[in-house]
Structures are given as structure tokens and as C-alpha cells.
Amino acid sequence: MSARIAILDYGMGNLRSAEKALEHVGVSARMSRDPVEVQAADGVILPGVGAMPRAMERIREYGLDELIAERREAGVPILGICLGLQLLFESTSEFGGSGGLGLLEGPVETLHAEGLKVPHIGWSPVSWERESRLTEGLPSGTPFYFVHSFAPRPAAEDVLGTAEYGSRFACAAERENVFGVQFHPEKSSSAGLRLLANFAGICAKAPAAA
Amino acid sequence: MILYPAIDIRGGQAVRLLQGDYERETTYDSDPVDAARRWAEEGAQFLHVVDLDGAKAGEPRNLEAVRRIAAAVPCPIQVGGGLRGPEAVSAVLAAGAERVVIGTAALRDPQFLDAVVGEHGESVVVSIDTRGGKVSLAGWTETSELDASSAVADLTGRGVRRFLCTAIEVDGTMEGPAIRELNGIAAATSAQVIASGGVGDLPHLEELARETAPNIEGAIVGRALYERKFTVAEAIAALT
Numbered sequence: 112m113s114a115r116i117a118i119l120d121y122g123m124g125n126l127r128s129a130e131k132a133l134e135h136v137g138v139s140a141r142m143s144r145d146p147v148e149v150q151a152a153d154g155v156i157l158p159g160v161g162a163m164p165r166a167m168e169r170i171r172e173y174g175l176d177e178l179i180a181e182r183r184e185a186g187v188p189i190l191g192i193c194l195g196l197q198l199l200f201e202s203t204s205e206f207g208g209s210g211g212l213g214l215l216e217g218p219v220e221t222l223h224a225e226g227l228k229v230p231h232i233g234w235s236p237v238s239w240e241r242e243s244r245l246t247e248g249l250p251s252g253t254p255f256y257f258v259h260s261f262a263p264r265p266a267a268e269d270v271l272g273t274a275e276y277g278s279r280f281a282c283a284a285e286r287e288n289v290f291g292v293q294f295h296p297e298k299s300s301s302a303g304l305r306l307l308a309n310f311a312g313i314c315a316k317a318p319a320a321a
Numbered sequence: 322m323i324l325y326p327a328i329d330i331r332g333g334q335a336v337r338l339l340q341g342d343y344e345r346e347t348t349y350d351s352d353p354v355d356a357a358r359r360w361a362e363e364g365a366q367f368l369h370v371v372d373l374d375g376a377k378a379g380e381p382r383n384l385e386a387v388r389r390i391a392a393a394v395p396c397p398i399q400v401g402g403g404l405r406g407p408e409a410v411s412a413v414l415a416a417g418a419e420r421v422v423i424g425t426a427a428l429r430d431p432q433f434l435d436a437v438v439g440e441h442g443e444s445v446v447v448s449i450d451t452r453g454g455k456v457s458l459a460g461w462t463e464t465s466e467l468d469a470s471s472a473v474a475d476l477t478g479r480g481v482r483r484f485l486c487t488a489i490e491v492d493g494t495m496e497g498p499a500i501r502e503l504n505g506i507a508a509a510t511s512a513q514v515i516a517s518g519g520v521g522d523l524p525h526l527e528e529l530a531r532e533t534a535p536n537i538e539g540a541i542v543g544r545a546l547y548e549r550k551f552t553v554a555e556a557i558a559a560l561t
Contacts, residue, residue, distance in 0.1 A: 128417065132395045228482070232419075232443050234323065234366055256366070256397060258419070298419075300366055300396050 114314035116140045117152035119179070119195075121169040123161045129192065132297035136308040144173050154314030155182055159194025163219065163261070164209035166194055176212055183214055186318045188288045190245075190310050193259060196284065196291030200263045214289050216266040222259070224277030230260040231276045237283065237294065240270050245283075245290055245309050253302045255294035257282070262293055288317065322530055322560040323539035325369040325399070325515060326360035326546050326553060328353050328390070330383045332374065337544045339493040341450070343377070349547040354389050360546065361394035363553035368398040369422075369515075369541050375403030376424065384416050391417025401448060401485075405430065410437050414444065422446045422485055425458045427476065428467070438480040446515070447476055448485040451502060457489055469502075470509035477510040484510065485541070487517040495521025495545055500532050507534035517541035523551050526559035 118129055120142040133140035133156075140156070143149055157179070159166055170176050183189060191199045200211045203219035211219065222229055234254040239246050255274075262280040272283030272292070282293035290310065296303035328335050331343075335350035350356040357368055370390060374382035380403045381387075387400050400413045401422025410421050427434045427447045438445055449469055450457040456467040473484055486506050488499035498519040507514045514537045516529060522545065529540050542556060551559075 127392050128395075131392050135395060228443065230443060254366070297395055298397050300361065301364055304395050 114138055114153040114311045115151070116154045116156055116311060116314060117149045118142045118156045118158055119149065119175055120144045121166065121173055121175055123159065123166055123169060128295075128297045129156060129158045132304060132307055133311070136304050136311065138307070138311040144175060146174075146178050149178055149182070152187075153317060154188040154190070154310065155179070156310075157189065157191040157195035157198060159192065159198060161194060163194060163197050163203040163205045163211065164207070166198060167209050167211065170198070170212070179212055179214070183289060186288050188290065188310065188314045188317050189214070191289075191291035192297070193293060193295055196293050197261060197263055199284070199289060199291050200265070203261065205261055215263070215269055215284055215286055215291065217264045217269075219261050219263045222262055222276060222280060227277045230258060232258045235274045235276060235294075237272045237274050239272050239283075243271050243285055244313050245271065245285060245306060247309050248305055249302055255282075255292075255296070255299040255302060257294045259293055263291075322537070323367055324365065324526075324553065324556045324560055325367050325539055325541045326356075326365050327369045327371065327517075327541050327543035328356050328360075329371040329373050329543065330386050330402075333383070333386065335547075336373070337493060337547060338373070341489055341492060343373070345493075347544075347547075353386050354393050356547075357390040357394050357398075360553050361396055364557060365394075365396055365553050366557070367396055367539070368394060370398050370400045370418075371422075372400065372402030376401075377403070379403050379405055381409050381412060384412060387413060387418060388416040399446060401446070406433065407436055407440070410441065414441070420444045420446050420483075422448050424448045424450075427481070428456065428458070428472065431479070434476075434479065434481075442480070443482060445481065446483045446485050447481045448487065449473060449506070450487045450489055451506070452489045454502060454505065469506055473506050473512075474509040477512050481512055483513045483515065485515045485517055487541075488519065491519030492517065493544055494519055495548075495550070497521065497525050498529055498540070500528065503537060504532075504534050507537050510536070512536065513538040515539040515541060521545050521550060523555060523559045526556055530560045
């Protein structure tokens with residue numbers, strides 16, 4: 112049976128492209144902030160466009176912080192995309208600072224893009240730092256599409272992928288059932304679709320949803 | 322270099338014009354979303370969408386098609402045609418475009434340009450059409466005395482970070498890009514330049530990749546893809 116995935120809707124940004132991309136790879140995806148619906152799903156995607164402090168406010172407002180923590184404990188795969196990845200970390204320096212969800216260790220910091228324009232927008236090759244089910248079939252050096260001014264600084268053992276923009280930065284992280292990518296798989300052509308399909312595959316094999 | 326397959330929309334269909342002439346139109350797909358899907362499935366990393374009705378009307382006329390394309394493809398899209406006011410720009414971005422392409426309004430309305438560049442910076446592309454090295458205005462029907470290189474230098478000073486340069490003489494002809502003209506324009510700016518016009522076969526793309534200045538970051542291809550002279554994947558390989 113193919114996985115059902117909940118895309119957490121905290122009222123920020125355009126979430127349709129992630130939903131469409133998942134449909135494209137044959138995964139049933141639904142935008143939701145309803146706890147019952149999210150708990151029925153085999154996997155959770157935390158999307159995001161915008162600023163982290165505002166996003167955290169919304170997430171707390173809807174009680175999604177507790178829901179996400181509970182899903183992590185339940186062993187359900189969680190994938191953060193772009194701002195969604197940054198939200199998984201402990202804190203950010205963006206706009207005077209804010210806490211994060213703290214599912215992954217480390218802060219989110221401004222890109223050290225000496226001499227280059229920020230935000231970093233465009234296609235950049237990503238190097239995988241280790242093997243992962245998330246990146247199966249995707250060679251190291253595959254380009255993905257980025258739009259961001261900030262990037263996380265994860266614990267070394269959680270770094271799954273890195274890219275270069277002025278300096279090397281972590282752009283993919285993984286710890287147990289928590290995954291995150293700084294780039295936009297839903298805008299990254301066939302490579303992005305493959306990564307989303309891999310995530311759906313991880314969800315289908317994970318412990319059944321409560 | 323990045324390949325930008327072009328999707329020009331007129332009357333709800335995907336068409337190509339010859340040298341920008343609305344009288345010399347060929348229809349390729351009755352639904353532009355079919356064209357978008359086809360290019361995306363072949364591996365496109367970006368799509369270039371033009372609302373030809375909007376360009377003529379002076380305001381977007383195919384927003385619904387833009388919305389459907391943005392939702393249908395797993396790659397970013399840039400959209401132009403009739404963007405002459407901040408509301409039109411916001412509407413296109415809200416419809417799912419990553420970038421907006423501003424045409425002659427950038428030259429005719431400095432206040433509008435400053436507002437859009439100030440608010441959307443990286444998402445703004447200014448399109449310059451040229452004929453014999455001079456800027457062409459008014460939907461290609463009127464050539465000015467304005468030198469294309471000086472126009473680009475001036476706009477760079479005003480904060481424009483990306484240009485799209487189309488040499489009208491070669492556009493839609495598939496007879497080869499205007500390499501010398503493109504390099505002349507690229508030399509006048511530190512911004513990124515997307516080349517448009519004249520690509521008809523893979524050697525043209527190889528020539529673009531080899532012979533153009535480093536800040537020429539991409540190439541728009543239209544008719545040659547619709548006529549299956551090569552696939553998107555082959556074009557990307559030729560540009561790499």
C-alpha cells in the first residue's frame with residue numbers, strides 16, 4: 112500500500128506545489144492541521160516559505176509543535192522542506208531570534224556567502240555526506256533548486272548533504288525518523304521527485320500510524 | 322547554462338511567433354499545461370512563460386494558465402507579458418511564479434521599475450529586445466535610438482540583477498543565436514543575462530555555452546523544442 116502523507120498547513124506560503132509534486136509520484140498527500148488527520152498519516156511534511164519567527168508563532172498557535180513532537184516519538188517519518196527544515200532546529204538568529212522545534216540539534220544562521228548575493232536562489236549541486244534511504248538513486252553532485260538566506264548548523268553526525276554558496280553549508284539533515292532539506296524538492300525536477308518518492312517509501316515502511 | 326524552454330500563451334493556447342509578429346503564429350499545444358508538463362518530464366530546470374495576450378493588452382490575461390502551469394510542474398517558472406504595474410507583478414508571483422519578466426515598462430516607467438526591484442529584487446528579470454544593437458520598444462513594433470548596452474548598464478545601476486536579451490532579427494528563425502550582440506550586452510553589466518532567440522539545433526546551444534561571456538547564465542529555446550529538433554535533455558547536455 113502506498114503511503115499517505117500529511118503536509119502541515121500552518122497558514123504560511125504556497126503549499127500546493129509540494130502537494131502536486133507528491134501526487135505526481137503517486138502519493139496521496141493532504142494539507143492539514145487537524146490532529147486526527149495528521150495522526151492517521153504515515154508521514155508528515157513540514158513545508159515552508161517565509162520567516163522562521165512568524166512561522167513558529169503560527170505553529171504554536173495551532174498546537175502543531177506538540178503534534179510534531181508526538182509524531183516524532185511515535186516513529187513517524189517527518190520531512191522538513193526549506194523553512195520547514197530550519198524549524199526542526201533549536202533556534203534561529205533571523206529577525207531578532209526565535210526558538211525552533213528542537214527536533215534536531217543546532218542553530219539556524221545566516222548564510223556566509225562572502226561576496227555573493229543573499230538570498231541564494233538557483234540550482235546548486237548537492238554532495239551527500241553519507242548514505243541514506245532518502246537519497247537512494249541520486250548521485251552525489253545532483254543539482255537541486257534553492258531559495259534561502261539562512262541555513263542550519265546541525266550536529267556533525269546529522270549532516271546528510273552539503274552545498275556550496277560562498278562557503279560550504281549543510282543542506283540536508285537526518286536523525287532517526289527526522290529528515291530535512293534546505294532545497295525545494297518540489298521545484299527540483301526529476302531529482303526532487305525521486306527524493307519525495309524515496310521519502311514516501313520510507314513512510315510506507317515505517318511503523319503503522321496510531 | 323540553464324535551459325529555459327519557452328511557453329508563449331495566446332488565446333489560451335501554446336504558440337510561437339516568428340520575429341515577434343502576431344500575424345505569423347504557429348499553434349503547438351491547445352493547452353499550455355501540456356507543453357509545460359512535457360518539458361518538465363524531459364528534465365527542464367526552469368520554464369519561461371509569456372502571456373502574449375497580456376503583452377498586447379498591457380495587463381496579465383492568462384493568470385489562470387500561469388497558476389495551472391506552476392502547480393503542474395516540479396520546477397520554477399518565470400512569467401512575463403503585460404507586467405506594467407505593481408499589482409500585476411504581485412498577482413503573477415501569487416499565481417506561483419518564481420520570477421517576473423518586465424518588458425519595456427522598465428524603461429518607460431522608472432518609478433515602477435524602482436518599486437518592483439525594491440520589493441522583489443532577485444525575482445525580477447528585465448527583458449530587452451534589440452534590433453541592430455538598439456532597444457526595441459512597444460512590443461517590437463518600434464525601434465528606439467537607445468543603445469542596448471547603455472540601457473543595460475543604466476538598469477544595472479538601478480539594481481536590476483538579471484536581464485533577458487532577445488535579438489529580434491533571429492527570434493523564431495532557428496538560424497542561430499546573435500552571439501556577438503549578446504556578448505556586447507553582457508559586457509555592459511555585472512548582472513546575469515539570459516539569451517533568447519535563434520536556437521535551432523544542438524550546435525547552436527554548444528556555441529552559446531562555449532562562445533558567450535560567463536554572466537550569460539541561460540538560454541531560452543522555443544520553436545526548436547516544439548518542432549522536436551532535439552529533446553530538453555539533449556539541450557541541457559549541450560549547454561553543460
